[in-house]
Amino acid sequence: MAAVEKRFGATDGHIRMPEGSLHYMFGFVDITGLPEEEIFGCRGKAQLLGPLLEAKVGDEVYLTLTNLGMPGRPDLDDSHTIHWHGFPNQIPLWDGVPEASLAIPVGRDFVYYYKPLHPGTYMYHCHFEPVEHIQMGMVGPLLVRPADFDPDIPAFKTAYGNGTGTEFDREYFVFLTELDAKAHHQIAIVQEYDWSEFQPDYWMINGRAYPDTINETNGSVFPNQPYHARIRANSGERILLRFVNLGYQQHAIQILGIPLSVIAQDAQRPIGIHGENLSYRKNVIYIAAGQTIDALFTAPAPGKYPLFNRNCHKNINAGTAPGGMVSEADIFAGTLPPQPGPGQ
Amino acid sequence: MATRNINLWAADGYISMPDGFSVYIWGFAPSAGARAQLPAPRIVVNQGDDVKITLVNGLPEATSIVFPGQDNVTVDDGTGPRPVGPRFDGSGNLISLTDFADYPGNPDGNPTVITYSFTAFRPGTYILESGTNPHKQVHMGLYGALVVRPADYDPGVPSRKTAYGENTGTEFDREYLLVVSEIDPELHRAVRLGQPYRIRGYKPRYWTMNGRAAPDTMFPDSAGYLPNQPYSSMIMLEKDEKVLIRYVGAGIENHPLHPHGNHTRVVALDGHLLQNGPYNLSYKRFTVLAEAGQTYDQIYTWSGIGYDQTHPIPTTVPNPRNLAVGDAGWTMWSGSPYLGEKKDIPVGVTSFNELGEYHFMLHSHEEPQITNWGEFPGGMMTMIAVYPEGTLGNAGTLE
Secondary structure, three states, X not given: OOEXXXXXXXXXXXXXXXXXXXXXXXXXXXOOOOOHHHHHHHOOOOEOOOOXXXXXXXOEEEEEEEEOOOOOOOOOOOOEOOEEEOOOOOOHHHOOOOOOOOEEOOOOEEEEEEOOOOOEEEEEEOOOOHHHHHHOOOEEEEEEEOOOOOOOOHHHOEOOOOOOOOEOOEEEEEEEEEEOHHHHHHHHXXXXXXXXXXXXXXXXXXXXXXXXXXXXXXXXXXXXXXXXXXXXXXXXXXXXEEEEEOOOOOEEEEEOOXXXXXXXXXXXXXXXXXXXXXXXXXXXXXXXXXXXXXXXEEOOOOEXXXXXXXXXXXXXXXXXXXXXXXXXXXXXXXXXXXXXXXXX | OOEEEEEEEEEEEEEEOOOOOEEEEEEEEOXXXXXXXXXXXXXXXXXXXXEEEEEEEOOOOOEOOEOOOOOXXXXXXXXXXXXXXXXXXXXXXXXXXXXXXXXXXXXXXXXXXXXXXXXXXXXXXXXXXXXXOHHHHHHXXXXXXXXXXXXXXXXOXXXXXXXXXXXXXXXXXXXXXXXXXXXXXXXXXXXXXXOOOOHHHOOOOEEXXXXXXXXXXXXXOOOOOOOOOOOXXXXXXXXXXXXXXXXXXXXXXXXXXXXXXXXXXXXXXXOEEOEEOOEEOOEEEOOEEEOOOOEEEEEEEOOOOOOEOOEOOOOOOOOHHHOEXXXXXXXXXXOOOOOOOOOOOOXXXXXXXXXXXXXXXEEEOOHHHHOEOOEOOOEOEEEEEEEOOOOOOOOOXXX
């Protein structure tokens, strides 16, 4: 049990799609530990996805949200919140729904407190005018480790605890969102958007569209899109995929040649009333908006295995294939060093 | 076992959206000469009841009702009961999924009043909807829900106040029915004006719970200003109570419904208890995809994690004047972190909080669906309100 102190800024920025187009966005940026005088410099540096929020069962998470304002839209004084999607028995104060508690205006801070009691894969997002703020990019991955998690002991490096059959060697998020370029453009130029016209141009995994999904460089190339979506493993290793859908559509993801064992949905293991393990195998993960699914696979023979959306019309960038929700699982013959952290 | 005689009049009418838009509908009316309502009048019967539903057609085309999940449905158009079946035209093309009541003045002289009968043989939540031109008539509003209580149902005995019978793990304290759908106003307008009905261009602009879009979803049953949308979608419970929430997917699309505050436990699908012999197959979810034509029975509860004035939260609540409360001009918040406590709300904000209850949103996570023609807030959204123990009275009864 530990205290996890984090501070996220809410601001705006730009993301890049593979053919070079830039899109105005809102999002979060990690400002944990930054001196106050440096925080102002993070305005306009929102990232997609937002920073990973990671905790262990029993931890006490103090998450400060600071509204840094929108330098790209100085007229826009929207408030922001953080909603931990799927937190059981939450109280409204920390639930982040402005209509049911409070939101954070420009220039203010607010401390959310979470003591997670259930391991699993979750998501967080802003709930202020959520149709706009989620589409604009205010989303992030969230995982809770089981209380007995120990990355140095294989039997305790698990998704749901020792003895649950959820041991893994490496873990990756497959975090699904869409981008409607017209919506982003309208908001950038201070125009209304009719959200019933929502129609994506790009489909992303971990905030990027193919082929950027498999580009492991970051920094200079993708200053605001820190997470690639290339799954790498040594043959024979157990790989945990944490699927999250925070888009507005239903998606069907498969890795050709690699069946998946579904070990949890919405952070709930499929177990019977008498404790029976009801995990099951699937080739395609069908996932609706606001759901999470955890799946395991054992890395097969070395080679590249394509990962894509079986709703094939989403494997494009602004109409051109290949693109969109495509990535790959790259399997090595034992040459990969251990994974330093999720998705790396 | 009783005989339940129910009359439904297929009629037209108008419903009202929160942005002021009026939508022309076809639907079921509860009495002769009344306008259609959305959804159909609720039908709640007991397992074993003989249910007789008489359909009186007042629409300009034939219409019917299908009862997915009911066995041995018969129809009587005045010549005696016979099993229902699909209807075909002279060339063998399907023209109706079931026997229909023809429209008044039809040249064939077919009956315009027919009676469907069945024995409600198993408990559960079921959809009922038009089986004639369903791509048009269901979307126009000819849909509703049927609830069958288990044979041993006894609201006075907690172990028998259940969705599926004693010892099925489906006990509840209160229950709510949410029939969800979408509205493409262009299609409704085309029907009103007698223009071609082009479902190929289907583009919903409103998303509804019990025929209303938010914030109307949170208004009470039988609100006077919503005369043809009588059903609230506000879910109210006391702390630690079990609430049975019945979803019915009456639209064309599937909707991922996400309740804040807790997971739900899904206990039945399409009126089938999730039970296989001795094995309870129920499961918990924080988002349930309510799919078209299907029903989902779930138990929701909220117990909290122990905060009250004597076990205070570990953070300080800032002065709400320094934060944003009620951006829309209204709030459901009490101003306090604690259940049952009301504190000040900034001046100029209307609080709909009654007793310091907690509000948790329940909404479609396809977020464009929580707008009214693109404007947030709206659409397929409501609140779950958790009240302090002993304060709620008898909210949450279905009759």
